[in-house]
Amino acid sequence: MFVELAPLVAPAEHVAVEAARPPLARRALRALPPFLYLAPGLACLLVWTYRPLVEAVQLSFYRWNLLPSRPKIPVGLDNYQQVVQLPELRHSLWLTVATILCLLPFSVLLPTIISLLTRRIRGRAGVAYRALVFAPVLVPPVASAAMWMWLLDPRHGLVDRMIGHPVNWLHERGPAQLAIIGITGWHLLGFAVLVVTAGLANINDEYSAAAQLDGATRRQITRWIILPLLSPTLVLLTLMTVLLSGQLTFPLIDALTQGGPDDATTNAYYLLWEYCFKSFNAGLASAAGLAFFLTFGLVALLLVWLFEKLSFHDN
Amino acid sequence: MAVSTPDAPAAGDAGAPPPGQYSGGQHDGRNRDDGGNRGGGRHGGGDHGDGDHGGGRRWRRHGHRGHGGTGGPVGGRSPLSSFAGHAVLAVLSVACVFPICWMYATSLRRPGDIYDTSLLPWPLSIGSYRHAADVIPIGQMLVNTFVVASLTALGQLLTGLLAAYAFTAWRFRGQRLLYLLFVGTWLVPFQVTMVSNYTLLFRLGLLNTLAGVVIPTLCTALGVLLLRQHMESFPKEVLEAARIDGRSSWSTLWTVVVPNLRPALAALGIVLFINAWNEYFWPSMVLQQANSMIQLGLRGFLGGTEGNDWGGIMAASGLACLPIFGLYLVLQRHIVNAFVHSGLK
Incomplete structure (x- = not known):
């Protein structure tokens, strides 16, 4: 609060005292208020996001084990060389990409189909469905890890009892990867359905009505009118999947598999965390983090560009 | 946006805002789309999605539809497709809710009946809850989590409000760049900034404190983005009038802007609270002792029992879910709205 009070006081007294100053200074003073309002948020961003980003760049040229008493040893481009060469990094990157691709059916494909099938359902029933479908979004990730661990328990879990033979879901490679993707998908699905439903509702019915008058079939209308108009929403969901997949999967991996079995679920984000806080290799973690950041940042920018391009459909 | 939108055609029919309504939002060429949408949306049940541009015209169409009555969506309403829709949604709802129900069902069984498979636990017992409370200090952890989530949400609201106000009430040099600086934080993953933030917290002596969890998260791009969009819809004339009346920008913010933004602030506050409640990565780094926040305690519990204490877990x-579900039961519609809206931005 104290910081925020400053803008009120400061300009008033300055203007009174310095009225005789040249107009340039006064103009500068008059330009000040928005920056004062921005200051708290901006300070936060600079200290906790952009300063660390710069520091990560510096750190990526050093070897350091996070202990303040130990010196940072400059190693040049060694860390980056390791990033390119380490097989586990490459493996984790592929795993991350594969995870994102496997999540897309949950966050884009299924929601689109479901929303198209159900767009006519409104009123009280619609509200009830939405309320239920949305619930998984709200579950704290570790709680969902716990509830799924119980459902997937090899001896007494409901899933194995239903399929009839025990699968050790979290301790075998394939099943563990499936489980992580499935649970993340469970978190995402309801939310994505609601986003697509909202996107559909924003599409004007008149286009379809006009096409219908011209003799278009329902399939043609869906394919050539609804889907193109919906595409910005779908791109947005893809973007969200790319940006959030790490954040969504981390708690699940940490609680359910710890990256195992045999690194089968160690995705890029989990690996970075391991480098940093298990093997205490801050330099390598920074270099790898920056490499991933640039890769996924480029993908994200591409998607943003695509979104902007597609968004003008409805003009 | 969001969830009110499926009902939106009805809203449009009932009271399509007069065409003049949106003109207030079109104060500025560059933000015409946003402004138009916002301006209408506040009256029409919050109907402003991202996929929709050229907001003003849309209202006229809605209004037109109301009078002309071109009928419902294409193909009319066949009972078969409606049944299929209900079936799909019912299956989906069960798939989404079942794990949650199963968790509560298990937790309410008598400790001896844990491996029962009946969906309704009977006889009920709170033995598992009592047992869990013996193993980990759940009450204390819930309080801690609540404090952290509330402070985080409040701080994010405040910084977001001030920044959004700066972006809407003034035009200044570097505005676009600064705005990009805020939005750009979306792209920077936690894993890149964690080392440096961790060492800074260490130097500040904030490791293992709740303050260390809250302080680094006090500003979020989401808050700035959403509040700015809401403020853009606020008529510039009112701000201008307040300025001519001799009000300082500070008092205009609190006496004019904030009272009008109350619904948006409340919705955003809830989203931020829930996000903060569910945050795991950062607290797990800052807090070494496991029993300080509910998810960390749960994680310790889960790892400690090697999965044999399912009732307690x-x-x-x-x-851990209860406070949020409680909030959700009371404010269901608003929460879904706010989340989907924030997802669309």
């Missing part, structure tokens, strides 16, 4: 998980 489900009880603890159920309690």
Whole structure:
């Protein structure tokens, strides 16, 4: 609060005292208020996001084990060389990409189909469905890890009892990867359905009505009118999947598999965390983090560009 | 946006805002789309999606539809497709809710009946809850989590409000760049900034404190983005009038802007609270002792029992979800709205 009070006081007294100053200074003073309002948020961003980003760049040229008493040893481009060469990094990157691709059916494909099938359902029933479908979004990730661990328990879990033979879901490679993707998908699905439903509702019915008058079939209308108009929403969901997949999967991996079995679920984000806080290799973690950041940042920018391009459909 | 939108055609029919309504929003060429949408949306049940541009015209169409009555969506309403829709949604709803129900069902069984498979636990017992409370200090952890989530949400609201106000009430040099600086934080993953933030917290002596969890998260791009969009819809004339009346920008913010933004602030506050409640990565780094926040305690519990104490674990998980589900039961519609809206931005 104290910081925020400053803008009120400061300009008033300055203007009174310095009225005789040249107009340039006064103009500068008059330009000040928005920056004062921005200051708290901006300070936060600079200290906790952009300063660390710069520091990560510096750190990526050093070897350091996070202990303040130990010196940072400059190693040049060694860390980056390791990033390119380490097989586990490459493996984790592929795993991350594969995870994102496997999540897309949950966050884009299924929601689109479901929303198209159900767009006519409104009123009280619609509200009830939405309320239920949305619930998984709200579950704290570790709680969902716990509830799924119980459902997937090899001896007494409901899933194995239903399929009839025990699968050790979290301790075998394939099943563990499936489980992580499935649970993340469970978190995402309801939310994505609601986003697509909202996107559909924003599409004007008149286009379809006009096409219908011209003799278009329902399939043609869906394919050539609804889907193109919906595409910005779908791109947005893809973007969200790319940006959030790490954040969504981390708690699940940490609680359910710890990256195992045999690194089968160690995705890029989990690996970075391991480098940093298990093997205490801050330099390598920074270099790898920056490499991933640039890769996924480029993908994200591409998607943003695509979104902007597609968004003008409805003009 | 969001969830009110499926009902939006009805809203449009009932009271399509007069065409003049949106003109207030079109104060500025560059933000015409946003402004137009916002301006209408506040009256029409919050109907402003991202996929929709050229907001003003849309209202006229809606209004037109109301009078002309071109009928419902294409193909009319056949009972068969409606049935299929209900079936799909019912299956989906069960798939989404079942794990949660199962968790509560397990937690309410008598400790001897844990491996029962009946969906309704009977006889009920709170034995698992009592057991979980013996193993980990659930009450204390819930209080801690609540404090952290509330402070985080409040701080994010405040910084977001001030920044959004700066972006809407003034035009200044570097505005676009600064705005990009805020939005750009979306792209920077936690894993890149964690080392440096961790060492800074260490130097500040904030490791292992709740303050260390809250302080680094006090500003979020989401808050700035959403509040700015809401403020853009606010008529510039009112701000101008307040300025001519001799009000300082500070008092205009609190006496004019904030009272009008109350619904948006409340919705955003809830989203931020829930996000903060569910945050795991950062607290798990800052807080070494496991029993300080509910998810960390749960994680310790889960790892400590090697999965043989399902009653207790489900009880603890159920309690971790409970405050949020409570909030959700009361404010269901608003929360879904706010989340989907924030997702669209």
